[in-house]
Amino acid sequence: MTDVPPRQSPAPEEQAGGAADTGHNGGNGHSPVTVEFLSEWRNAAYNCYSSGHKFCREVCPVMQVTRNENHTPTAFHANVVAMEQGELTVEDVAEDYVNCTQCGACELRCPNTLFTGDFYRFRTRTVDLVKRMRALAVDNGVHQPGYQRWNELTDERSHEPVLGDTPVSQEHVRDWAGGLDIPIGGETVLFVDCEAAFYRTSLPRAVAQILRRAGYEFGLMTEQWCCGGPAAEMGYRDQARRFAEHNLADWRAAGVRRVLVLDPHDYITFTEDYPEFFGDDFDIEIVLVVELLAQLIAEGRLTPTVPIERTITYHDPCRLNKRKGVWQEPRQILGAIPGLTFHDVDRVTQWSYCSGAGAGLPIERPEIARKISENRMDEAAQLEVDTLVSACPWSERPLAEAGQDRAIDVVDIHELLAESLGIDVGGRTRA
Amino acid sequence: MTIAPELSDQVVSELADAVGGQHVLTSKTARYNRARVPAPFPVHRWAERVPDLVVMPASTEEVAEVMRIANAHRIPVVPRDGGTGLTDGAVPERRGIIVDVKRMNDVKAIDTDNRTCTVGAGINMLKLNEVLAPYGLLYPDDPASYPCSLVGGRIGTSGWSLIGSRYGHSRDLVLSFSFVLPTGRVIRVGDGGGPKVSKSSTGYQLKHLFMGHQGTLGIATEATLKLIPKPEAELSPFWAFPDYDSAHQCVQKLAHAGVATFAGAVLFDEWKVDYLRRDDEAYIPQPADVRALVCAVAYGNADEVRAGGKRFMRIARDAGARYLGDEISQGDWAARHDRYATPLHGRTRAGQVVPMSWHCEDSAINWTDLPQVRLEWHRIADDLRRRFDMFDDWGIFAYTSAATGVDYLTEIDIGIWEQELDDESWTAWVQAKKDIAEVAVRHGGSISACHGACRDGEVDLVPVELGGAFDVMLDVKRAVDPNNIMNPGKYLLDRAYETEVE
Ligand SMILES: Cc1cc2nc3c(=O)[nH]c(=O)nc-3n(C[C@H](O)[C@H](O)[C@H](O)COP(=O)(O)OP(=O)(O)OC[C@H]3O[C@@H](n4cnc5c(N)ncnc54)[C@H](O)[C@@H]3O)c2cc1C
Ligand code: SF4
Ligand code: SF4
Numbered sequence: 001m002t003d004v005p006p007r008q009s010p011a012p013e014e015q016a017g018g019a020a021d022t023g024h025n026g027g028n029g030h031s032p033v034t035v036e037f038l039s040e041w042r043n044a045a046y047n048c049y050s051s052g053h054k055f056c057r058e059v060c061p062v063m064q065v066t067r068n069e070n071h072t073p074t075a076f077h078a079n080v081v082a083m084e085q086g087e088l089t090v091e092d093v094a095e096d097y098v099n100c101t102q103c104g105a106c107e108l109r110c111p112n113t114l115f116t117g118d119f120y121r122f123r124t125r126t127v128d129l130v131k132r133m134r135a136l137a138v139d140n141g142v143h144q145p146g147y148q149r150w151n152e153l154t155d156e157r158s159h160e161p162v163l164g165d166t167p168v169s170q171e172h173v174r175d176w177a178g179g180l181d182i183p184i185g186g187e188t189v190l191f192v193d194c195e196a197a198f199y200r201t202s203l204p205r206a207v208a209q210i211l212r213r214a215g216y217e218f219g220l221m222t223e224q225w226c227c228g229g230p231a232a233e234m235g236y237r238d239q240a241r242r243f244a245e246h247n248l249a250d251w252r253a254a255g256v257r258r259v260l261v262l263d264p265h266d267y268i269t270f271t272e273d274y275p276e277f278f279g280d281d282f283d284i285e286i287v288l289v290v291e292l293l294a295q296l297i298a299e300g301r302l303t304p305t306v307p308i309e310r311t312i313t314y315h316d317p318c319r320l321n322k323r324k325g326v327w328q329e330p331r332q333i334l335g336a337i338p339g340l341t342f343h344d345v346d347r348v349t350q351w352s353y354c355s356g357a358g359a360g361l362p363i364e365r366p367e368i369a370r371k372i373s374e375n376r377m378d379e380a381a382q383l384e385v386d387t388l389v390s391a392c393p394w395s396e397r398p399l400a401e402a403g404q405d406r407a408i409d410v411v412d413i414h415e416l417l418a419e420s421l422g423i424d425v426g427g428r429t430r431a
Numbered sequence: 432m433t434i435a436p437e438l439s440d441q442v443v444s445e446l447a448d449a450v451g452g453q454h455v456l457t458s459k460t461a462r463y464n465r466a467r468v469p470a471p472f473p474v475h476r477w478a479e480r481v482p483d484l485v486v487m488p489a490s491t492e493e494v495a496e497v498m499r500i501a502n503a504h505r506i507p508v509v510p511r512d513g514g515t516g517l518t519d520g521a522v523p524e525r526r527g528i529i530v531d532v533k534r535m536n537d538v539k540a541i542d543t544d545n546r547t548c549t550v551g552a553g554i555n556m557l558k559l560n561e562v563l564a565p566y567g568l569l570y571p572d573d574p575a576s577y578p579c580s581l582v583g584g585r586i587g588t589s590g591w592s593l594i595g596s597r598y599g600h601s602r603d604l605v606l607s608f609s610f611v612l613p614t615g616r617v618i619r620v621g622d623g624g625g626p627k628v629s630k631s632s633t634g635y636q637l638k639h640l641f642m643g644h645q646g647t648l649g650i651a652t653e654a655t656l657k658l659i660p661k662p663e664a665e666l667s668p669f670w671a672f673p674d675y676d677s678a679h680q681c682v683q684k685l686a687h688a689g690v691a692t693f694a695g696a697v698l699f700d701e702w703k704v705d706y707l708r709r710d711d712e713a714y715i716p717q718p719a720d721v722r723a724l725v726c727a728v729a730y731g732n733a734d735e736v737r738a739g740g741k742r743f744m745r746i747a748r749d750a751g752a753r754y755l756g757d758e759i760s761q762g763d764w765a766a767r768h769d770r771y772a773t774p775l776h777g778r779t780r781a782g783q784v785v786p787m788s789w790h791c792e793d794s795a796i797n798w799t800d801l802p803q804v805r806l807e808w809h810r811i812a813d814d815l816r817r818r819f820d821m822f823d824d825w826g827i828f829a830y831t832s833a834a835t836g837v838d839y840l841t842e843i844d845i846g847i848w849e850q851e852l853d854d855e856s857w858t859a860w861v862q863a864k865k866d867i868a869e870v871a872v873r874h875g876g877s878i879s880a881c882h883g884a885c886r887d888g889e890v891d892l893v894p895v896e897l898g899g900a901f902d903v904m905l906d907v908k909r910a911v912d913p914n915n916i917m918n919p920g921k922y923l924l925d926r927a928y929e930t931e932v933e
Contacts, residue, residue, distance in 0.1 A: 050789075058558050069533070
């Protein structure tokens with residue numbers, strides 16, 4: 001028997017040296033928002049700092065490329081301690097925090113999450129820290145030029161500038177659905193992220209037609225804006241919130257109860273950021289399309305029959321596998337498609353894989369992002385596959401580019417399923 | 432004595448020419464984040480440990496060029512690899528240049544016929560073993576820091592492996608390496624001249640000398656390693672005992688049994704069991720009459736491991752042990768071994784939970800002296816805790832270092848509440864480390880079996896432990912590093928230059 005019943009142990013914020021005891025920071029010339037941030041993050045930062053053991057290093061996709069200790073969770077936490085000690089300022093540290101895709105691998109590999117997590121309900125929250133530090137920088141007027149421009153353009157156009165110089169706009173956000181006669185509004189709507197709506201239009205077309213085949217009713221939003229997640233990831237929290245408010249108002253006005261999400265990034269935004277913004281008022285059900293499709297297949301409402309002769313591997317999108325623990329359903333879908341030869345790599349091994357596309361890394365550090373994509377495709381190439389299947393539109397563009405040199409096609413799982421259901425998807429991937 | 436001059440623009444541009452401008456890091460974060468390792472640290476004195484800049488070379492030639500520049504300008508150089516070392520080896524004492532070798536992490540060759548591989552010093556063992564897996568091979572250097580320490584750091588510390596009693600430690604597994612001397616000259620050191628030789632009698636045996644020096648003699652850049660077939664099976668039975676003495680007897684009987692698959696045994700003392708009960712959620716709760724634990728580990732071919740396991744079970748039963756069952760045995764070994772985690776929190780005297788840093792003592796002690804050393808160490812920890820309510824005694828592990836049971840890596844773990852450290856408590860802590868080292872030396876052991884002994888406190892005892900051999904160390908240091916640029920301030924090696932200071 002333990003003589004300390006686990007559930008009676010104090011939560012971290014009740015520990016000695018907690019937020020109430022602001023200890024040594026005493027201002028140190030920091031702005032009031034910074035002082036508040038430091039008192040909020042102080043104990044979490046020390047939890048890592050006092051360990052400092054770097055079990056998180058080798059699993060990190062950025063670190064695998066740069067090998068630069070500045071880009072580790074260890075450093076991300078230690079900087080907070082150094083700021084609290086008055087050794088570093090937000091200006092000193094801000095730029096380092098661009099070197100993260102917010103993939104979540106380091107949190108899974110951190111022993112403090114694995115063990116202390118159960119006992120003290122403490123979890124190493126590196127992703128959250130990176131987001132907060134980026135926001136703190138913005139709040140202090142410290143901007144990364146790429147992020148700043150991206151979010152300005154997003155603000156102007158209400159969508160991310162995913163087509164580069166070709167503008168994206170509200171008038172075109174539903175163009176992907178041309179000819180499909182999808183109604184506007186209804187209890188259930190399909191939310192299509194910017195990359196899929198403007199760049200990979202074949203993906204939402206596949207999803208829409210599969211759902212229709214299964215007799216699953218849904219509509220589109222009256223006026224869909226970007227989910228706001230990218231702004232939140234890059235530190236532009238006010239903008240993120242404005243976008244969230246817009247979308248929520250749109251849902252409310254149409255009487256929406258349920259939102260279908262085909263993009264893992266949106267899924268994070270709607271299940272983590274929106275509840276944080278709106279608290280208990282946020283009562284919209286969020287449904288991940290991959291999970292829904294696996295269920296429809298299991299229920300016999302969808303039966304893929306057209307054999308697909310490909311030798312594939314599956315890329316676990318970080319935000320599904322590492323951040324949400326969703327890894328079974330995509331494999332169930334792939335298992336139902338006839339003709340495939342599947343060289344799977346288990347989800348734990350894939351903790352150290354990433355497409356490089358997350359959290360704005362390609363905006364500020366395209367060369368690192370590209371190298372991460374190449375590393376991922378090198379892993380695939382070793383399996384001697386002709387196709388890599390992903391379930392995340394943001395991963396598919398960079399992985400496809402890296403796949404070209406290795407003669408590996410990158411295919412979206414929804415599109416693959418549509419093909420096996422005999423659906424001629426239409427739409428395109430814009431080159 | 433070398434004091435870092437302000438690094439002139441001239442030096443910075445020479446370094447940029449050597450390694451490429453983007454691999455010379457001068458930002459404050461680059462420097463602050465290479466000023467510490469996981470060992471407890473006087474946070475309020477962080478600024479004292481910060482280097483002037485960091486270089487991240489990509490090849491032996493680049494390292495050599497950096498050394499030539501540093502030597503010409505008399506600038507301190509501190510090698511840094513994983514930064515997991517627990518004796519502050521990779522932390523600069525005199526500013527200067529951190530040579531961070533993590534970019535040198537490629538697998539250059541795998542020789543399946545002779546079972547070796549050649550790698551850059553910045554590679555991690557877990558990552559290397561992912562590459563070796565398709566060949567059915569394993570590099571068995573397996574410290575508790577297996578997922579985070581790197582081959583160059585293993586050479587710099589001459590590390591200790593959890594399964595070293597069967598497969599050897601870093602010194603046995605690293606066959607040879609390229610080594611950049613402080614002058615910039617590159618040599619290959621190993622067992623003999625050929626890079627893949629495991630036993631040679633040609634000339635002086637320099638390999639030992641250039642391992643475990645904590646970066647005070649130069650920088651290893653590329654290493655050739657010995658590989659084993661990936662073990663088919665591993666077994667890790669745990670047994671409980673009503674008292675320490677019977678556990679202590681049992682662990683040695685296991686070591687003495689001569690079982691070929693024996694890869695190590697671990698003894699947990701009463702304080703350790705108490706601590707695990709109190710604060711380690713990975714620990715599977717045991718009845719209160721359990722006072723000490725023993726674990727034995729066997730690795731190898733499945734049939735041989737099975738046969739050895741039966742013998743272990745018999746020995747332990749005869750020694751009065753109670754087997755804890757398969758689930759606990761596998762779970763606890765996996766936890767301790769794959770992701771070594773002391774819980775990294777402890778308690779104040781009043782029982783309040785606080786985040787604590789971990790001091791891991793690592794003396795080499797003979798089996799006969801373990802019971803007494805343990806009592807003396809706990810007295811030191813207890814005294815510290817009574818005076819400063821920021822230390823916590825997390826108990827002692829003792830691990831076999833060799834298959835014969837001659838000596839044990841003996842580890843008292845002490846939690847330190849870093850947030851509260853001040854000069855007075857830090858000074859008391861340094862004294863306690865010295866006292867702990869003194870006990871080890873007095874009992875005929877060694878201060879360090881794996882991390883090295885160059886932290887404040889323990890380092891004072893190094894000349895006592897080594898006697899005349901320490902004087903030879905000084906001679907060697909002066910001969911190899913005439914300008915004392917390599918990691919100056921470590922291991923009292925400044926004494927090698929004292930006559931020249933005047
Ligand atoms: C949780 C945890 C568990 C641990 N368990 C063990 C264990 O079981 N066994 C064990 O032996 N250790 C253990 N350690 C200590 C540590 O991991 C080892 O000392 C390891 O060998 C250090 O490797 P590193 O790559 O992190 O080196 P670093 O910390 O970067 O460097 C260690 C020393 O080597 C020098 N050095 C680094 N690179 C080179 C180079 N290329 N050439 C020459 N010198 C160099 C440095 O200057 C420094 O003095 C543990 C540490 C932690 C945090
Ligand atoms: S994030 Fe976790 S694994 Fe990484 S250094 Fe911090 S405590 Fe250790
Ligand atoms: S979230 Fe991913 S990219 Fe960011 S530090 Fe952790 S492992 Fe690295």
